[in-house]
Amino acid sequence: MxxxxxxxxxxxxxxxxxxxxxxxxxxxxxxxxxxxxxxxxxxxxxxxxxxxxxxxxxxxxxxxxxxxxxxxxxxxxxxxxxxxLGVFYQNGALLNSLTVGENVALALEQHTSLPPDIIENIVRTKLELVNLGDAYQLFPSQLSGGMLKRAALARAIIMDPPxxxxxxxxxxxxxxxxxxxxxxxxxxxxxxxxxxxxxxxxxxxxxxxxxxxxxxxxxxxxxxxxxxxxxxxxxxxxxxxxxxxxxxxxxxxx
Ligand SMILES: Nc1ncnc2c1ncn2[C@@H]1O[C@H](COP(=O)(O)OP(=O)(O)O)[C@@H](O)[C@H]1O
Ligand SMILES: [Mg+2]
Structure with missing residues (x-):
């Protein structure tokens, strides 16, 4: 190899x-x-x-x-x-009861012991990376199809997978x-x-x-x-x- x-x-x-x-x-x-x-x-x-x-x-x-x-x-x-591994799920697989920010934060909350303000910073940075800087407080139902895909992408890369x-x-x-x-x-x-x-x-x-x-x-x-x-x-x-x-x-x- x-x-x-x-x-x-x-x-x-x-x-x-x-x-x-x-x-x-x-x-x-x-x-x-x-x-x-x-x-x-x-x-x-x-x-x-x-x-x-x-x-x-x-x-x-x-x-x-x-x-x-x-x-x-x-x-x-x-x-x-x-x-x-980052996995991008076709339908976004976002939870409808959580905001975009909360959805993207999930893996960091589960797998790290970072404090909430640091997690929020990382989530906001990732959302900006996928041009969703304004969507942090929105719910998935408020997003267009293209925005949902980008939110799913932010979620897939939240742990910086290679x-x-x-x-x-x-x-x-x-x-x-x-x-x-x-x-x-x-x-x-x-x-x-x-x-x-x-x-x-x-x-x-x-x-x-x-x-x-x-x-x-x-x-x-x-x-x-x-x-x-x-x-x-x-x-x-x-x-x-x-x-x-x-x-x-x-x-x-x-
Ligand atoms: N879990 C499974 N059990 C039985 N047959 C399967 C299963 N998964 C896929 N197949 C069959 O294997 C072949 C390849 O499927 P798949 O890899 O899903 O194709 P693609 O993603 O290229 O459309 C198909 O004929 C499909 O019916
Ligand atoms: Mg297939």
């Missing part, structure tokens, strides 16, 4: 009942990379995610994260592992809100050096933010590379996918 490797997945296979849904999947994701896992519905994207999050039993020697075999963590290592997982973060957003969410994720990487693993179907999003694309087709990786290489690919499923995004231009300087 190279020193700047954040995630290494090696020959990961998975079956449900008798059906194999992941077949010898291997890839690496480096520190500070924004990696996008792509593929049609049912191709196995979420199954890979759930393995990396240890929601399923992980076979030994298949997934290394933070330079450790995640199948082989003792109890205290597991706690550290989960503290270092690694952020997002399963379809932009689902249901209009193009302008989606572009601003993408910009925030790019900022997090650029400012905080966070590594991001994301599942998305939005071609415009992928072209804006991905450093690396991992393309799954029926449980098999058919393509790994940059968005630029994906656009030039002759692999039929990859070509089909990106032909939906014709007219999009590639960013050059992120």
């Amino acid at each position: 190279a020193s700047n490797t954040m995630i290494e997945v090696k020959s990961l296979s998975a079956s449900f009942d008798d059906r194999q849904v992941l077949k010898n999947v291997s890839f690496t994701i480096n520190e500070r990379e924004i990696a996008v896992i792509l593929g049609g519905s049912g191709s196995g994207k979420s199954t890979i995610f759930r393995h990396m999050l240890r929601l399923y039993d992980v076979p030994y020697n298949t997934i290394r994260i933070f330079d450790k075999d995640i199948a082989d963590l003792n109890e205290s290592e597991q706690l550290v592992f989960f503290m270092k 690694l952020l997982f997002c399963d379809e973060p932009g689902a249901g957003l209009d193009p302008v809100s989606l572009a601003s969410l993408d910009q925030l994720i790019l900022n997090l990487r650029n400012l905080l050096g966070i590594t991001v693993v994301m599942v998305t179907h939005e071609v415009s999003s992928i072209l804006r933010i991905a450093d690396k694309i991992i393309f799954l087709d029926d449980g098999v990786i058919t393509f790994k590379g940059t968005p630029q290489d994906a656009l030039k690919s002759d692999i039929p499923v990859v070509k089909d996918f990106f032909s939906k995004g014709t007219g999009a231009t590639l960013p050059t300087d992120h």
